[in-house]
Amino acid sequence: MSDLLTIRSLSVHYRRRDGDVKAVRSVSLxxxxxxxxxxxxxxxxxxxxxxxxxxxxxxQPPAEYAGGKIVFEGRDLISLxxxxxxxxxxxxxxVVFQDPFSAxxxxxxxxxxxxxxxxxxxRPCPPGTVEDLLSRVRLPDAVRIARGYPHQLSGGQRQRxxxxxxxxxxxxxxxxxxxxxxxxxxxxGGILDLLDxxxxxxxxGVLLVSxxxxxxxxxxxxxxxxxxxxxxxxxxAGQVLAGAFHPYTRGLLASLPRxxxxxxxxxxxxxxxxxxxxxPEGCAFRARCPRAIPACGVSPSLGAKEGGRSVACHNx
Amino acid sequence: MTPGRxxxxxxxxxxxxxxxxxxxxxxxxxxxxxxxxxxxxxxxxKGVSLRVPAGGSLGIxxxxxxxxxxxxxxxxxxxxxxxxxxxxxxxxxxxxxxxEWASRVQMVFQDPxxxxxxxxxxxxxxxxxxxxxxxxxxxKGPRRAERDRRLQALLxxxxxxxxxxxxxxxxxxxxxxxxxxxxxxxxxxPRLLVADEPVSSLDLSVQAQILNLxxxxxxxxxxxxxxISHDLAVVSRLADxxxxxxxxxxxxxxxxxxxxxxxxxxxxxxxxxxxxxxxR
Numbered sequence: 001m002s003d004l005l006t007i008r009s010l011s012v013h014y015r016r017r018d019g020d021v022k023a024v025r026s027v028s029l030x031x032x033x034x035x036x037x038x039x040x041x042x043x044x045x046x047x048x049x050x051x052x053x054x055x056x057x058x059x060q061p062p063a064e065y066a067g068g069k070i071v072f073e074g075r076d077l078i079s080l081x082x083x084x085x086x087x088x089x090x091x092x093x094x095v096v097f098q099d100p101f102s103a104x105x106x107x108x109x110x111x112x113x114x115x116x117x118x119x120x121x122x123r124p125c126p127p128g129t130v131e132d133l134l135s136r137v138r139l140p141d142a143v144r145i146a147r148g149y150p151h152q153l154s155g156g157q158r159q160r161x162x163x164x165x166x167x168x169x170x171x172x173x174x175x176x177x178x179x180x181x182x183x184x185x186x187x188x189g190g191i192l193d194l195l196d197x198x199x200x201x202x203x204x205g206v207l208l209v210s211x212x213x214x215x216x217x218x219x220x221x222x223x224x225x226x227x228x229x230x231x232x233x234x235x236x237a238g239q240v241l242a243g244a245f246h247p248y249t250r251g252l253l254a255s256l257p258r259x260x261x262x263x264x265x266x267x268x269x270x271x272x273x274x275x276x277x278x279x280p281e282g283c284a285f286r287a288r289c290p291r292a293i294p295a296c297g298v299s300p301s302l303g304a305k306e307g308g309r310s311v312a313c314h315n316x
Numbered sequence: 317m318t319p320g321r322x323x324x325x326x327x328x329x330x331x332x333x334x335x336x337x338x339x340x341x342x343x344x345x346x347x348x349x350x351x352x353x354x355x356x357x358x359x360x361x362k363g364v365s366l367r368v369p370a371g372g373s374l375g376i377x378x379x380x381x382x383x384x385x386x387x388x389x390x391x392x393x394x395x396x397x398x399x400x401x402x403x404x405x406x407x408x409x410x411x412x413x414x415x416e417w418a419s420r421v422q423m424v425f426q427d428p429x430x431x432x433x434x435x436x437x438x439x440x441x442x443x444x445x446x447x448x449x450x451x452x453x454x455x456k457g458p459r460r461a462e463r464d465r466r467l468q469a470l471l472x473x474x475x476x477x478x479x480x481x482x483x484x485x486x487x488x489x490x491x492x493x494x495x496x497x498x499x500x501x502x503x504x505x506p507r508l509l510v511a512d513e514p515v516s517s518l519d520l521s522v523q524a525q526i527l528n529l530x531x532x533x534x535x536x537x538x539x540x541x542x543x544i545s546h547d548l549a550v551v552s553r554l555a556d557x558x559x560x561x562x563x564x565x566x567x568x569x570x571x572x573x574x575x576x577x578x579x580x581x582x583x584x585x586x587x588x589x590x591x592x593x594x595x596r
Contacts, residue, residue: 043519184381186380215592217594218592257549257553259548259591263552263553264553265528266528266553272489
């Protein structure tokens with residue numbers, strides 16, 4: 001499988017008067033065609049910043065690219081002009097956001113928005129395209145939906161409309177940032193099934209960002225775990241979940257309530273993640289880590305292990 | 317006991333439950349048109365009966381729309397039922413004033429950011445509840461120094477020792493805010509705590525901390541719990557009995573371990589299947 005997206009040593013900071021927030025710190029990550037890469041992490045770990053940094057959707061300022069490369073289909077997105085980027089967004093990379101309402105224009109019908117996407121890319125939108133797209137995202141009664149405004153759709157329908165927009169121009173990479181978090185639990189499975197289906201039909205690479213490891217366990221081919229702006233572990237999802245290498249991943253997984261475990265206290269991770277205005281020297285997890293050793297004073301790099309796995313830890 | 321009829325009820329169950337729900341019905345109107353006229357009704361609860369013994373812990377699971385939150389709000393008297401009876405130690409809830417009920421039943425919600433008034437400092441947020449409890453007990457509200465001491469003790473209870481009483485909710489992380497919401501509920505010294513999705517808006521590593529806190533408080537305060545969640549794994553940690561709700565009805569109820577090991581209703585099996593394999 002070829003790498004569709006190759007991120008190397010990417011750092012993204014937010015400029016703030018009280019000190020720059022180093023939200024993404026020297027991240028290297030690949031997304032391949034036809035796979036779902038799950039990006040897991042807790043609030044503030046930088047996973048959304050990383051996801052939105054790829055199509056350069058972060059407002060600059062306050063965001064600032066502080067180093068590294070984002071290579072999509074052979075081109076470094078950081079060096080592109082805004083016109084070149086505009087062509088890649090939509091046509092190369094589709095984005096699905098957490099909140100489908102704010103991702104849609106409230107004063108245009110769904111059909112008008114899809115047509116607009118084509119005209120923005122100076123592409124013809126033959127008759128029937130809109131209905132075809134809406135049926136591909138399993139929206140029944142496509143004609144009615146196309147004529148509807150976003151507020152007339154339910155939450156699930158809106159997210160499907162956002163996905164229709166995201167795939168309208170035939171992208172190869174789909175970035176989905178918490179695509180089901182704002183939706184009712186009962187609707188989440190359907191949206192994730194849809195993303196799975198599109199991945200297979202279109203051979204998409206999908207970057208699926210979520211705080212929900214349970215969800216990622218069922219949807220991701222590979223899993224990347226982020227902590228304090230860094231990727232601490234990557235590997236095939238099943239293997240990472242069955243036997244994580246990084247103490248943070250292990251601690252997080254151990255703290256999850258399991259059905260079979262019955263009653264009694266859950267193991268917890270002590271302490272708090274570091275302040276990313278002033279990240280610590282060395283491993284960012286060191287202060288909370290039960291396995292910390294003196295070597296952890298030097299930042300560990302993401303080192304390859306067997307089976308396509310890697311971990312950033314001196315003492316896994 | 318009449319000969320030939322074996323009474324399987326144990327003496328413990330024959331005693332009056334602390335909280336009993338008998339045939340609770342709740343109907344919501346459906347409004348439509350520009351005049352928001354009532355154009356129909358949705359039965360949210362179709363005759364739910366449940367009993368919670370003192371010191372017990374009842375889990376209520378089901379997906380959104382099953383009626384579980386509506387039921388929790390009726391127990392906490394945030395909503396009135398349209399039919400059926402809510403009994404406290406055998407007495408209908410109407411016999412209790414609002415305050416008397418609040419000193420027995422308190423509720424903790426999913427989103428602590430929404431359930432705590434952002435304009436009130438901890439001193440006011442928690443102090444109000446302490447003052448209400450003092451009134452119920454027929455005492456005067458404590459003086460400032462004494463009140464602050466009690467508020468600090470309350471913060472100790474929820475793992476927020478030393479948090480400044482002049483601080484506001486937004487100065488805390490979401491996990492800490494959930495601790496504050498729990499402290500405010502405890503300030504009324506309730507006997508029953510209704511926790512509605514108490515961890516589902518929190519980060520994973522924080523969820524375990526709050527679940528552990530709820531377990532600790534149950535023991536230390538001798539609390540009785542109703543824990544409402546869509547997540548069977550969460551409920552299995554906290555509840556000794558579980559009721560499974562679907563479309564406004566309880567479809568299965570029993571000891572948590574028994575229900576999880578051998579679900580009788582297909583819907584319970586569906587909920588079990590929804591738990592990711594690596595968490596089963």
